[in-house]
Amino acid sequence: xxxxxxxxxxxxxxxxxxxxxxxxxxxxxxxxxxxxxxxxxxxxxxxxxxxxxxxxxxxxxxxxxxxxxxxxxxxxxxxxxxxxxxxxxxxxxxxxxxxxxxxxxxxxxxxxxxxxxxxxxxxxxxxxxxxxxx
Amino acid sequence: xxxxxxxxxxxxxxxxxxxxxxxxxxxxxxxxxxxxxxxxxxxxxxxxxxxxxxxxxxxxxxxxxxxxxxxxxxxxxxxxxxxxxxxxxxxxxxxxxxxxxxxxxxxxxxxxxxxxxxxxxxxxxxxxxxxxxx
Amino acid sequence: xxxxxxxxxxxxxxxxxxxxxxxxxxxxxxxxxxxxxxxxxxxxxxxxxxxxxxxxxxxxxxxxxxxxxxxxxxxxxxxxxxxxxxxxxxxxxxxxxxxxxxxxxxxxxxxxxxxxxxxxxxxxxxxxxxxxxx
Amino acid sequence: xxxxxxxxxxxxxxxxxxxxxxxxxxxxxxxxxxxxxxxxxxxxxxxxxxxxxxxxxxxxxxxxxxxxxxxxxxxxxxxxxxxxxxxxxxxxxxxxxxxxxxxxxxxxxxxxxxxxxxxxxxxxxxxxxxxxxx
Amino acid sequence: xxxxxxxxxxxxxxxxxxxxxxxxxxxxxxxxxxxxxxxxxxxxxxxxxxxxxxxxxxxxxxxxxxxxxxxxxxxxxxxxxxxxxxxxxxxxxxxxxxxxxxxxxxxxxxxxxxxxxxxxxxxxxxxxxxxxxx
Amino acid sequence: xxxxxxxxxxxxxxxxxxxxxxxxxxxxxxxxxxxxxxxxxxxxxxxxxxxxxxxxxxxxxxxxxxxxxxxxxxxxxxxxxxxxxxxxxxxxxxxxxxxxxxxxxxxxxxxxxxxxxxxxxxxxxxxxxxxxxx
Numbered sequence: 001x002x003x004x005x006x007x008x009x010x011x012x013x014x015x016x017x018x019x020x021x022x023x024x025x026x027x028x029x030x031x032x033x034x035x036x037x038x039x040x041x042x043x044x045x046x047x048x049x050x051x052x053x054x055x056x057x058x059x060x061x062x063x064x065x066x067x068x069x070x071x072x073x074x075x076x077x078x079x080x081x082x083x084x085x086x087x088x089x090x091x092x093x094x095x096x097x098x099x100x101x102x103x104x105x106x107x108x109x110x111x112x113x114x115x116x117x118x119x120x121x122x123x124x125x126x127x128x129x130x131x132x133x134x
Numbered sequence: 135x136x137x138x139x140x141x142x143x144x145x146x147x148x149x150x151x152x153x154x155x156x157x158x159x160x161x162x163x164x165x166x167x168x169x170x171x172x173x174x175x176x177x178x179x180x181x182x183x184x185x186x187x188x189x190x191x192x193x194x195x196x197x198x199x200x201x202x203x204x205x206x207x208x209x210x211x212x213x214x215x216x217x218x219x220x221x222x223x224x225x226x227x228x229x230x231x232x233x234x235x236x237x238x239x240x241x242x243x244x245x246x247x248x249x250x251x252x253x254x255x256x257x258x259x260x261x262x263x264x265x266x267x268x
Numbered sequence: 269x270x271x272x273x274x275x276x277x278x279x280x281x282x283x284x285x286x287x288x289x290x291x292x293x294x295x296x297x298x299x300x301x302x303x304x305x306x307x308x309x310x311x312x313x314x315x316x317x318x319x320x321x322x323x324x325x326x327x328x329x330x331x332x333x334x335x336x337x338x339x340x341x342x343x344x345x346x347x348x349x350x351x352x353x354x355x356x357x358x359x360x361x362x363x364x365x366x367x368x369x370x371x372x373x374x375x376x377x378x379x380x381x382x383x384x385x386x387x388x389x390x391x392x393x394x395x396x397x398x399x400x401x402x
Numbered sequence: 403x404x405x406x407x408x409x410x411x412x413x414x415x416x417x418x419x420x421x422x423x424x425x426x427x428x429x430x431x432x433x434x435x436x437x438x439x440x441x442x443x444x445x446x447x448x449x450x451x452x453x454x455x456x457x458x459x460x461x462x463x464x465x466x467x468x469x470x471x472x473x474x475x476x477x478x479x480x481x482x483x484x485x486x487x488x489x490x491x492x493x494x495x496x497x498x499x500x501x502x503x504x505x506x507x508x509x510x511x512x513x514x515x516x517x518x519x520x521x522x523x524x525x526x527x528x529x530x531x532x533x534x535x536x
Numbered sequence: 537x538x539x540x541x542x543x544x545x546x547x548x549x550x551x552x553x554x555x556x557x558x559x560x561x562x563x564x565x566x567x568x569x570x571x572x573x574x575x576x577x578x579x580x581x582x583x584x585x586x587x588x589x590x591x592x593x594x595x596x597x598x599x600x601x602x603x604x605x606x607x608x609x610x611x612x613x614x615x616x617x618x619x620x621x622x623x624x625x626x627x628x629x630x631x632x633x634x635x636x637x638x639x640x641x642x643x644x645x646x647x648x649x650x651x652x653x654x655x656x657x658x659x660x661x662x663x664x665x666x667x668x669x670x
Numbered sequence: 671x672x673x674x675x676x677x678x679x680x681x682x683x684x685x686x687x688x689x690x691x692x693x694x695x696x697x698x699x700x701x702x703x704x705x706x707x708x709x710x711x712x713x714x715x716x717x718x719x720x721x722x723x724x725x726x727x728x729x730x731x732x733x734x735x736x737x738x739x740x741x742x743x744x745x746x747x748x749x750x751x752x753x754x755x756x757x758x759x760x761x762x763x764x765x766x767x768x769x770x771x772x773x774x775x776x777x778x779x780x781x782x783x784x785x786x787x788x789x790x791x792x793x794x795x796x797x798x799x800x801x802x803x804x
Contacts, residue, residue, distance in 0.1 A: 061237050222405055
């Protein structure tokens, strides 16, 4: 059960109305996801976070579908159910194929294993050949 | 300091020699990364893990550079220093630009924040519109 | 579903009875929270943990409401649903306002983001000016 | 070793100069912490993050020293060395006593333990008596 | 709700049939656990993972029941509900007593606490007396 | 660098002296590990934690060497360098062989992978056949 009130779309607050309308128009959805309803308890916070998400999670140096896959990787590693569902659906709607999803999950699984092995072995970073890193 | 012996390249074990040679040829590197030297304490494990990495971490449904970025996202979220350095260097050597790295880091940061907010709010997954999910 | 039996309040074990009575009196509650019912499978463990919680989670150098907020920060970062609900309710019952909860959540979210960014950047600790730290 | 260039204070970029000057004035420090030097690789990101930190990490519904303690709790739970040092120093400079630090650490340790126990027991949240939660 | 289709036992794919039959025979169970049904979306991945689990999770230098307890420790620390249930049941079916489970949970809890305290104190590893470590 | 003073063995505090002497006698070591030196900033906390460790980390329903391996599993999953070194050395000194260490690390690695896959697949716990669980 949510720990805060989820602000409904018919809110009297004009800033909330404006952000909710922009979310629906930008994402082409008809229902506001719960995360934005929760953030709306603090309208300034809602505005700031949405502006950030809208700007960053659009096509840029990386296409948006790749950014959603990266968000899936973070969310799986943190074990956030809501977030996994949300970013996976976004990636699928942006064209991620089943084969890509299988590879995404496999890479996430594999490196959670290798991260643990590296911690167990207590390895120091390899000396890196990349010039720009020096 | 490593918790296991790092097996050197001149090992007498033929299986270790074969895997080490394949790693250097496949990755076009001249020095074996420490993770493979550590895994070589158990040659069967070394073979199996390398076969898996070689197969999965090549161009497939997703290009290898994207897979390395996903591995960065996992490694940053787990806080594995060796792994962050390793996958970041791999991604850079495969052509990741500074702008792409900035976006990658920004997405990782943003969704570690949102994962925490979603946990704090205790949100249930949104009802998802994707047909294939039902 | 719980992985252990939850020991009911009418237990025959006198140590369990004594601890349960003390929990209800100290916390001014009428029902024993599930964590104590689970710990009661090992009465010595129950006694020891309750003594620790009773002592530490009272007003000291820090007021108890602040300690409950710190427990919320730990629990959100670990993603423990039971714990988030438990400590949030405790903090609210001790007087935490909605504005304080909003700030608490915002700080937790912000520093989960910055923790990830710092890992991505692989930063060494700044040289610290505090005399006592040297 | 940092994975990005740390932008020095004498940068030609006027936005970077302005943010760096504001950080030093606001925090009353003479040297820019590494996190801001790293973020300065993307000046817009630098501005946005600093504005957020400056606004949130000031006295509000919660005093800033408490917010720094909450940031310590998050950073310890995530295992971020840079962040632990940074927020601990900030809290100390804002007046956190040794007794408060001892209690802060004890609460963080205790609830990392209880979070794990609750996961092991697979407990469902207790029914909560708080009216506002319903 | 699962994010992928759970492949049923009557699958036409002969590799899937063979692995499912081997899982049931090896584990002496009549129903395929969901993790294998999910992995079966990629039959090669299913084969490889099952071969790995079958080989590693049998009596070796460590008895299987101890390996299942170690898997419980990992799963509790990561907060994976499915995994906790799965490995706990396996350990119980292999003879883990209630007293052993209580000690297992207590050790997991205790060291999640000490891990956090060590991070808070920012301790460097002790100089280790073991000859083989040098 | 430690965030608290490490209390030296020649401390004037009689409780600290007593605990330090008991640690050295019980563990048959000549130097106090840093974690106890850090905890000694709060002598009551030192006594309580040592009593807990001394009691739990001895042969019981599970032998101590197995408990140290479980502590390694927790510490690797949390990425605590000090703790990994400490518990690994303890396990080795209690007789853990190289083959057992290899299997321990392999199980830890494998289930960090499976935990991530289960999160990605969002699996509900299997219906469990164990009578005692109902």
